[in-house]
Amino acid sequence: MNGLKLETDFYRREDVVEVAHDLVGKVLCTRIDGDTVTAGMITETEAYCGRNDRACHANNGLRTQRTETMYRAGGVSYIYLCYGIHHLFNVVTNREGLADAVLVRGIKPLDGIETMKRRRMRTGGELSPALTAGPGRLTQALGIVTGLDGTSLLGDRVWIEDRSISLPGDEISRSPRIGVDYAGEHAKRPWRFFLRESDWVSR
DNA sequence: CATTTGATGTTCT
DNA sequence: GAACATCAAATGC
Numbered sequence: 662m663n664g665l666k667l668e669t670d671f672y673r674r675e676d677v678v679e680v681a682h683d684l685v686g687k688v689l690c691t692r693i694d695g696d697t698v699t700a701g702m703i704t705e706t707e708a709y710c711g712r713n714d715r716a717c718h719a720n721n722g723l724r725t726q727r728t729e730t731m732y733r734a735g736g737v738s739y740i741y742l743c744y745g746i747h748h749l750f751n752v753v754t755n756r757e758g759l760a761d762a763v764l765v766r767g768i769k770p771l772d773g774i775e776t777m778k779r780r781r782m783r784t785g786g787e788l789s790p791a792l793t794a795g796p797g798r799l800t801q802a803l804g805i806v807t808g809l810d811g812t813s814l815l816g817d818r819v820w821i822e823d824r825s826i827s828l829p830g831d832e833i834s835r836s837p838r839i840g841v842d843y844a845g846e847h848a849k850r851p852w853r854f855f856l857r858e859s860d861w862v863s864r
Numbered sequence: 865c866a867t868t869t870g871a872t873g874t875t876c877t
Numbered sequence: 878g879a880a881c882a883t884c885a886a887a888t889g890c
Contacts, residue, residue, distance in 0.1 A: 707882070709882075716882070717882090718875095718882080725875070725876080726875090727874075727875065741874085741875095741882090742872090742873065742874060743873095743874095743881070743882065743883060744871080744872070744873080744881060744882095744883050744884085745871075745872030745873035745874070745881090745883095746871065746872050746873080746883070746884075747872095747882095747883050747884070749882065749883085751882090764882060766882085791884095791885095795883075795884075796882070796883070797883050797884060798883090798884080838882075839882075840881090840882050840883075841882060843880080843881085844882095863883095
């Protein structure tokens, strides 16, 4: 609770890799259909750049119905269906016309844990990383679905807070992105950021 | 433990 | 028709 909602200045910076780094330690919050607020600290992110990045859906200016959201000005969500089952959540960054986004791959549960367990159909079970570690898992726990694609992150359904969680300088590690082998050389770029030593990261 | 496979729907060729 | 920013359950050691 009592965090400061991130504003457009945070999202509209030019360097999506920098935004991906800075999102680690921030708190992703949702309030879906008047339900309890559910929230968790972001533990893992990946940057995708619309220009010269074969791993990005909107690479080389590819404009489709799906990727159109990525071209909007920073500060909205980009949510799409992956493998026909999983709703993956991204943060659109940069200015209008440039398709940059940050994929959120893991959170550590903070608020509304019982609600998250219910959405994941894991009531009664022990609190484990299976609840929210992984891009498809956290969206289900937070109630995020593709119907929320394009939602403003300055609104009251999906937003991100700065709760002044302090992380030691060496806590954030970086590595190549996961599951993008098809991108060739670009797959090797170290554009994944994650909390070292955290249980709440994917894999 | 590690590895494989089935689920499932949208997008793009 | 193939590929896909994944996950959970099943199978193989």
